[in-house]
Amino acid sequence: MAAKYGLLLVGIGMGDIHSMTTSALNAIQNADLRILESYTAKWNDDDILKLKEMVGEFEYALRPDIENPDKILAQCQEKSVAIMVIGDPMQATTHVDLLLRAEELEIPYKVYHGISITNLATGISGLSNYRFGRPTTLTYAYGGWVATSPLEVISVNLQLNLHTLVLFDLDPTGLGTGNMQPMLPIDARKVMYQMLEKWQEDSLQEIEEVVDSSFKFKNHSVKQLPENLSQLPVVVCTDLGTTNQSLWRGILGSIEKAPVGNMHCMIIPSHLSEIEEKALKKWAKE
Secondary structure (H helix, E strand, O other), X not given: OOOOOEEEEEEOEOOOHHHOOHHHHHHHHHOOEEEEEOOOOOOOHHHHHHHHHHHOOOEEEOHHHHHOOHHHHHHHOXXXXXXXXXXXXXXXXXXXXXXXXXXXXXXXXXXXXXXXXHHHHHHHHOOOHHHEOOOEEEOOOEOOEOOOHHHHHHHHHHHOOOEEEEEEOOOOOOOOOOOOOOOOHHHHHHHHHHHHHHHHHHHHHHHHHOOOHHHHHHHHHHOOOOOOHHHOXXXXXEOOOOOOOEEEEEEHHHHHHOOOOXXXXXXXXXXXXXXXXXXXXXXXXX
């Protein structure tokens, strides 16, 4: 970026600081102000310390700072501001919105892409990227409210013979204001059971009220799930992109056997091709 001020949106990868591109690292080091966006993903303390040693001190930004970015954008009009994002910065709608706001204010900006969970999970598992359907995110039950849409996404993907990448929530409050507690595999299992129970309750009510074509499709898709949800095949991904990354293959009911780390997600596989089956047997522990 030729201008001496502006916004730099920098993807820093999934935890290994050496996975950053040279241009991304240079951009961060040369920025007047460095900010780590810390609500869409989380690095462990050791990696944060290494990052500081490599790029210098930085501030932290939480969800309200990015969704209401007046302060950040004002700083971008006076100096170069590097917002560091774990993974790839363009995976979150809030970051896209931030760039659009900068453009409206005629603030120069540049994006430095990074390795993201969406390409790591498919690549490391050996499952074909072409056979993944829509991804989804398991969220904590905020105040007793349980979202059933992730279960519907998984079910529809299975109906279409597609794998599902399932991301895990980081924030039990849903506010994105700190005290992040990344969801563990056993938490994900509890949420999956809650979702099925809630979906079954809601579906009975919908049948009594109105039945449209989309509901019929979702209702049929859910039948693709095992009658006992604990038998659902899963691949748990732990700390992908770090030196401690691992894959565990099993069923939802035995998910407590999966390695526990800093960040997790899982894949719900559909029918596996011969190559996919060989890859999972080779690279995922059971």
